[in-house]
Amino acid sequence: MFRLSNNLIGILNVVTFLLSIPILWAGVWLSNKGVTECEKFLDKPVIILGVFLMVVSLAGLIGACCRVSWLLWVYLVVMFLLIVLLFCFTIFAFVVTNKGAGEVVSDKGYKEYRLGDYSNWLQKRVNGTKNWNKIRSCLVDSKVCTKFAEKYVSDAAEQFYSQHLSSVQSGCCKPSNDCQFTYVSPTNWTETNGVYTNPDCRTWDNDPKTLCFDCQSCKAGLLDQLKGDWKKVAIVNIVFLVVLIIVYSIGCCAFRNSRRDNAYRGKLGA
Template identity: 90%
Template sequence: MFRLSNNLIGILNVLTFILSIPILCAGVWLSNKGVTECEKFLDTPVIILGVFLMLISLAGLIGACCRVSWLLWTYLLVMFLLIVILFCFTIFAFVVTNKGAGEVVSERGYKEYRLGDYSNWLQKRVSNTKNWNKIRSCLVDSKVCSTFAEKYVAVPAEQFYKQHLSSVQSGCCKPSTDCQFSYVNPTNWTATDVVQTNPDCKTWNNDPKTLCFDCQACKAGLLDQLKRDWKKVAIVNIVFLIVLIIVYSIGCCAFRNSRRDNAYRGKNGA
């Protein structure tokens, strides 16, 4: 008779296999139908994830249900490596997102962001020209500033300054406050005669496809958003780690049961 641990591993891997099918299909769809740089960037990781889940679930399912010890051993080895990788990533995510925060500006509802406030590792990622060109393309394709402009187009300057903008909107869709540009509308500003020490002031352009997408403030705003997202992912990872450890423990019991069953059948056959 199959033991409970074998049945549980079998059920869990059937669910995982079913989950891998839409993930793999989504990756193939992005590969064939993807138009933007963001979509093209995502297709390969999604396909790899789908294939990985499909293969590992098949290994666990066949190993547990057919009592194939070497497949279960492979399954447990991959699970162990996955637990180690997730644990390391979770610690890493908390470390690299520990620094950095928006600066409160007088008489402004939004905050300003400085690239130097964030961890060196994150700064290097966005300072790399190749990386930033891809990120910049994603920001343009996502129409984050177009939506921003449409939302606040009829808002006068006094009310606009009181708005609570997201870090990306504040850093990428408008010039920095210390540039002291004259407000026309959310994405249209006029330069003044004030001496500008912030290099972002010269980078700003009213062109909807340029704006402040190449500004240091835009990179900092993105890192601030990334920082908050990574912390959420890290918390989810902790829960996922607990689930993985439980599944791994059940898998160890199934592996032990399979070895005992194989040994028992071997003795009877002899």
């Protein structure tokens, strides 16, 4: 008699297979139609994820529905490795995002960000010229500072200073508070004479394509946003881990059932 666990594994893998189709299609679309560096950067991982989900779901589906024990065994091995990798990544995500936070500035609604406050591993990811050039290109293409300038263009200095800016807006779209530049508009500041202790003050430029995209504060602002995103992903991963463990347990039952069914059919054949 066909077991409930086999039916459940079959249904779950049909759903996974159907989900893999739009994921794979999205990867192929990005590969052919992607214009910006950001879009092209995502195409290969998305294609790999789509193919991986499709192959694994097919293995689980055929193994459970056709009672092919060796396919179910492969499916369970892959699932086990996925659980281990996801668990390790979740722990790693919590560890590398444990350090770093914005610095509250007196009489300002926004915070300032320092690269040295974040974990060494994260700092290395943005300090490399090759990596940062790609990230910088993404920031420019996303028009994060253009939208920022349009949103606050009518603000007087006092109004602007009271705004609650995102970490990327604060770090990349305006000069550091250390520079004491004179505010003209959100992305237009007049440089003042003086000795600057913060190297970002010399890096700032009013050119919309430059601004503070090469500043340490911009890298720190990005890391702060990344830190928040990774923590959210880690929480989702915990939920996903629980689901994977349940599916893996059901898969083990289906594997045991398939072996019993095959052994029973073998005895009948004999």
